[in-house]
Amino acid sequence: MMQPRRDFLKMALGVSAAPGLLAQTRTSSGGERAGTRLPILSTGSKIKSIETFTSGSLSIVRVRTDSGQEGYGQIAPFNADISATVLHRMVAPLALGQDPAALDAISDQCVEANYKFPWSFVCRALAGLDTALWDLHGKTTGKSVCELLGGKPRPFPIYGSSMRRDIKPVDEAARLARLRDENGYRAFKIRVGKVCGHDEDQWPGRTEELVPTVRKAIGNDVALLADGNSCYTAPKAIEVGKMLGQNKVCHFEEPCPYWELEWTAQVATAINVPVAGGEQDNDLAQWRRMIAMHAVDVVQPDICYLGGMTQALRVADMAAKASLPCVPHSANLSMVTVFTLHMQGAVQNAGPYVEFSIEPTNWTDNLFEPALKVADGKVPIPSGPGWGVTINKSWLAKAERQVTEKA
Numbered sequence: 001m002m003q004p005r006r007d008f009l010k011m012a013l014g015v016s017a018a019p020g021l022l023a024q025t026r027t028s029s030g031g032e033r034a035g036t037r038l039p040i041l042s043t044g045s046k047i048k049s050i051e052t053f054t055s056g057s058l059s060i061v062r063v064r065t066d067s068g069q070e071g072y073g074q075i076a077p078f079n080a081d082i083s084a085t086v087l088h089r090m091v092a093p094l095a096l097g098q099d100p101a102a103l104d105a106i107s108d109q110c111v112e113a114n115y116k117f118p119w120s121f122v123c124r125a126l127a128g129l130d131t132a133l134w135d136l137h138g139k140t141t142g143k144s145v146c147e148l149l150g151g152k153p154r155p156f157p158i159y160g161s162s163m164r165r166d167i168k169p170v171d172e173a174a175r176l177a178r179l180r181d182e183n184g185y186r187a188f189k190i191r192v193g194k195v196c197g198h199d200e201d202q203w204p205g206r207t208e209e210l211v212p213t214v215r216k217a218i219g220n221d222v223a224l225l226a227d228g229n230s231c232y233t234a235p236k237a238i239e240v241g242k243m244l245g246q247n248k249v250c251h252f253e254e255p256c257p258y259w260e261l262e263w264t265a266q267v268a269t270a271i272n273v274p275v276a277g278g279e280q281d282n283d284l285a286q287w288r289r290m291i292a293m294h295a296v297d298v299v300q301p302d303i304c305y306l307g308g309m310t311q312a313l314r315v316a317d318m319a320a321k322a323s324l325p326c327v328p329h330s331a332n333l334s335m336v337t338v339f340t341l342h343m344q345g346a347v348q349n350a351g352p353y354v355e356f357s358i359e360p361t362n363w364t365d366n367l368f369e370p371a372l373k374v375a376d377g378k379v380p381i382p383s384g385p386g387w388g389v390t391i392n393k394s395w396l397a398k399a400e401r402q403v404t405e406k407a
């Protein structure tokens, strides 16, 4: 059963099932939580200060060393003020004084020292520190993070990701067709069912109308992905999944409540459309189970929710060993999409596209420059040192600053 599904996946996703670069070059002496070998060398310096700049849904982190190096990262968006407090109280004290190259050790210590507060906010906060340290290493060596990871900055294909369920099928179809024509998008994701919907649709009949209407409008040459956002029980997800298959959908994301791995695995076994998931998951043991039981065919770590690039690479590594493609979750145009572009430009089990929100927002505007721009269905991976973008001084100036530093 499994091999035909894997063959279908390779065909549908256009990726090599060969073990990735990371799988080849990194050791695994102690499972996924230890023994990975990152391409980072000791700088001989120590982490001296960790600052957060918080405004609205966002919090930017600046880390500095005792030898004057610095890097910028971002905490996971939404309730970022809470995550910033967690960073200063529960993460920063573990990292101050450490070599900035100790990325694996810092990740493990943050999870283990906070083991009574599992995952969510600790990982959201850790992501800010970890991504700032990757930027620091890039700037220190004059390389982009993509290059540090063995990749090369280049225009990378994206899929236009709709976040809307309040939109009529005919209007959704029209705007996606327009984006295809104006910006060359070659893939889109639409929303089916209702968020945590217990099998209910946003309104009766919306999903059954939406999928064929969009398919007809964008044509058969454009890839179509669908996201259930934890809507369905397994039987209903299988029914919807078959309809998606009839409309040549190539990715069915989070069909069931994401914590119901057995339900999700049932769906993945029953339908031909590849099942994707994992955006909410930040426990690496849960990731190991998810992959081992073939609950998903496509892994979707979110670099910010998961605790940063270091943790996301571990997930990509696990997936590479199981010959599964990695298509991270990056559902807004804050720094998470920049991080994801760098990662996908390097990992060899990267799926064919990066998620790119098509929704106009104001809360990510003016955060960094140069802004990400779509042309010919691709966005360039920023090519300067570190993340290759600069957090705008005007944005930092209006944000609330907090600092934890070594005495």
Ligand SMILES: [Mg+2]
Pocket: 227, 229, 253, 254, 279, 329
């Ligand atoms: Mg999703």
